[in-house]
Amino acid sequence: MPSPLRPDQRRFPLHVHISVMFTCLMLLTGVLLGIFNYRQTTQIILSSSEKLFNRIEQDVRLDLHATYEPIRHLLSLLADNPAAAAPDLEQRLALLKPFSQSLKDNPNLASLYLGYGNGDFFMVRPLRTPDLKTRFKAPDAAAYQVWSIERNGSGSQMHSQSLFFDQDLNVISRQEHPDETYDPRTRAWFSSARSDSDQTTTEPYIFFSTHNVGTTLARRSGENAVMGADLTLAELSSTLAKHVVTPGTEIVLFDAQGNAIAYPDSRRLIIDDQTARLIKAADLSPSLGALLGNPPAGNRLEGAGRQWIVARSRMQEGGPKGLQLALLVPEDELLVDAYRMRWQGALITLATLLLCLPLGWLTSRILVKPLRALVQEADAIRSFDFNFPASRRSPVLEVDQLSVSMARMKDTLASFFQITASLSAETRFTPLLERVLFETVKIGQAQAGLIYLRENDGDRMEPHGLVINGAPQPLPSFDVQGHELHDQQSPAWLQQLSKADNVVTNLGFEHAADLQKVLLALECPRVHLIGIRLHNRHNETVGLLILLLADSGQQSDLEKLSPDRIAFLQAVSGAAAVCIDSQRLQARQKQLLDSFIQLLAGAIDAKSPYTGGHCQRV
CATH class of the missing domain: 3.30.450.20 (PAS domain)
Structure with a gap:
């Protein structure tokens, strides 16, 4: 954990250190670079792409007409x-x-x-x-x-x-x-x-x-x-190959069913698996798939990790429903001049930064060092290395607060991953319930824990596990009963929990109902009760987790009931609920499969007089 704050250290907000230094710099750089890039790039996009696409579309139309029209005249003569x-x-x-x-x-x-x-x-x-x-x-x-x-x-x-x-x-x-x-x-x-x-x-x-x-x-x-x-139509592919204006250009001619008819690489048009068939135009490349699967409203498309300038047009030739032409050109290849201007803007920015470098260097040397330490610590957390040393305290208020919060987050994540890993590793249902109780009781520093599970598809919650002072206890010995989740006759704490995801309340012996024997075992007349609903992946309530903490009347009790502790318990309970639901679902799937196999075996034996019940025995 970070070292305690010394009285002689003064901490100020981060914006006090950086606002004066970067305001003028960012204003100057933003105005110069924004005006330069905006005017030049806009002019190039508007003047080049539309004219280029119109020319390509016209050439393809002429080639299609030149392919079909002579054959029509020939048929008219020969007929x-x-x-x-x-x-x-x-x-x-x-x-x-x-x-x-x-x-x-x-x-x-x-x-x-x-x-x-x-x-x-x-x-x-x-x-x-x-x-x-x-x-x-x-x-x-x-x-x-x-x-x-x-x-x-x-x-x-x-x-x-x-x-x-x-x-x-x-x-x-x-x-x-x-x-x-x-x-x-x-x-x-x-x-x-x-x-x-x-x-x-x-x-x-x-x-x-x-x-x-x-x-x-x-x-x-x-x-x-x-x-x-x-x-x-092989020549159409050659025609399209002539219009590949950049190395990454995608151009395809396809029919109304989406089958590719012409493509610069004509070898990819036919798929030879069991029977030869035309490939779908959307399968030729991820960018074509993005264009044809979800056509953009304008002429810009983001796909395959790039920005594309696109055009689509319909051709009357090519069959009863005609053909369609799709053309995609990578923006970074088509707008080479625009990116050259971008580099010019970067040079202008660099020159401006060089003028401000001495002042920025002196200030950033003080500010960046603790931030770098935090970055390294964050990288370690991202790599699930929770043993990385905590960063030092910072003279900047916001950075210091971030350092303390990150240290707490690291401890919380380490505990959470350790618990979820142990829960995921458990493959048996009963030990899984015991593990859930042990872990949550340990996190909540509780003296007792109880877990209820929903039976079938109703609202009835039946007790399935009880832990007192770190040891599992048999439920019949304590007369813990099941309850309807939305029953008005159920205990007060359960009525509160039926309307919320979690509840924190005090519980005395006289109001403990079927939990009185648990309080007697704890030798505590009054406890703090933490109730958490267990939700599965579909946000359905599959059970309830109840933790009982002895009410000592001291300040430490409030720390155990703090919102962050409850949130942590709820997160662990969520992971536990998913594991429990998965185990129960797996058990039901096994039962369903066994029943289905028995049904098939019985049907086969009933249908055939020659099996003699052999399938059922197997």
């Missing part, structure tokens, strides 16, 4: 080809040349195909990579695959086959698919295009054959056919 209405494969092969040329001119096209009302299907797919050739078992010289499905008039028989062509469109191989079950009439692109006179676009998805992100554009061709085109 009117007479061969599209051909009834069989031989005549439909006339489409191979225009289809192959279109696929060659549009590298983003994954395939072109026709679906018919009778279930026929005709597709031309370019085999641009060795992986595609391996997947479809195509010859090395194959450049295109023609997949054909033909059904008879009744639709009961189907002929599915693949023809492979080289660059000159010569047939080099043929494969039969006897187990094929594909029917274009069941696909969304077919049904939507048949019911719409205009072109339709599906929501982006993952192509099964190439594992690329893409979409399907379709339109009606004649009366009975629908022409479709699978368009890959």
Whole structure:
């Protein structure tokens, strides 16, 4: 504990020492630095971020339009080809040349195909990579695959086959698919295009054959056919990568379901677990998750430990519900000039401080030393080192008061942690109750302690433990009875405790009721009673803690009943209540699990005549 205060030491409030020294300094520094930083930073934020985001949004819109619009024109031209209405494969092969040329001119096209009302299907797919050739078992010289499905008039028989062509469109191989079950009439692109006179676009998805992100554009061709085109969207990721203005920029294009369609690192778009699926845009980074999960009202966002400048916009292209663009740029990366000005302000502040350094050094040398000692003591307490030496007394009144309060706090925390650790270590219910009584009686310097616990879900409190003069006592020997918490016939101290979290009162032998034998054992006709309600995590009363202190009529009794002592007892009681509630809950869970196992065993034995009661015995 701090040493006693010497009479010749004078202590003054801390503000007397520092107000004169720092008033002029802080006023000068604050005015100069505030005006400089405010004007320059505000100008940069307003002039750069909004223009930059508008330009990026416009570029993405143009790229989306340039991706979709040529394919729409292509479908409009090819849909009117007479061969599209051909009834069989031989005549439909006339489409191979225009289809192959279109696929060659549009590298983003994954395939072109026709679906018919009778279930026929005709597709031309370019085999641009060795992986595609391996997947479809195509010859090395194959450049295109023609997949054909033909059904008879009744639709009961189907002929599915693949023809492979080289660059000159010569047939080099043929494969039969006897187990094929594909029917274009069941696909969304077919049904939507048949019911719409205009072109339709599906929501982006993952192509099964190439594992690329893409979409399907379709339109009606004649009366009975629908022409479709699978368009890959890989180039959109490349477009977004061009707009990564800073190393930490996050930019993503996503659909109405939140699936990421384009991202600078396109390898992260597809999650290959059991089935390939698109990653959610919110899962790409914590900052995107913060933006999409809880959109800010303005253009500023705090997430992932940084400040972000954000923008969101909706694109009409990309499917029935369009796409959305989200852009986040770290403020510290975008506003480099603003932070450069901040450093300039810091230099101005440093120059000002240097002018005031001699005066500040002389004064701070006197004031900082006891504060440093307090900081070290606080660090020791934070590290749960309660044996660190207490700091010396200070000539500053507020610092000295803080030192004394910290020493008292350290002693209180040490006692509290020691008690809660011992309570938490106890795994059996009855010894736990005894430990709670012993510890609280010791803290309160009481001669006796009694604990009541609530039974079931009612208000009745039943006694579960009694300690007198440091030794546990059997409850039946003292005729301690249970009581209803809100019963008007209950003792006066219990009625007071039913309306408050704690109560401190005097109790004489004539008003002790069922506690009279306890007072006889204490050989004390009058006691101080401290009652504390035990609350669980849900703030429900699970029991009562009663401490009895002999009334000696001396001043020391008042110290034992001081508010800080009662608060400490209440804190320890709160920790004890949680431990008690946890133990009782664990016991109930075990009973529930045993009952559930017995129920299952009985049900199995009752259901099956062959177990012979084996499950119940087990």
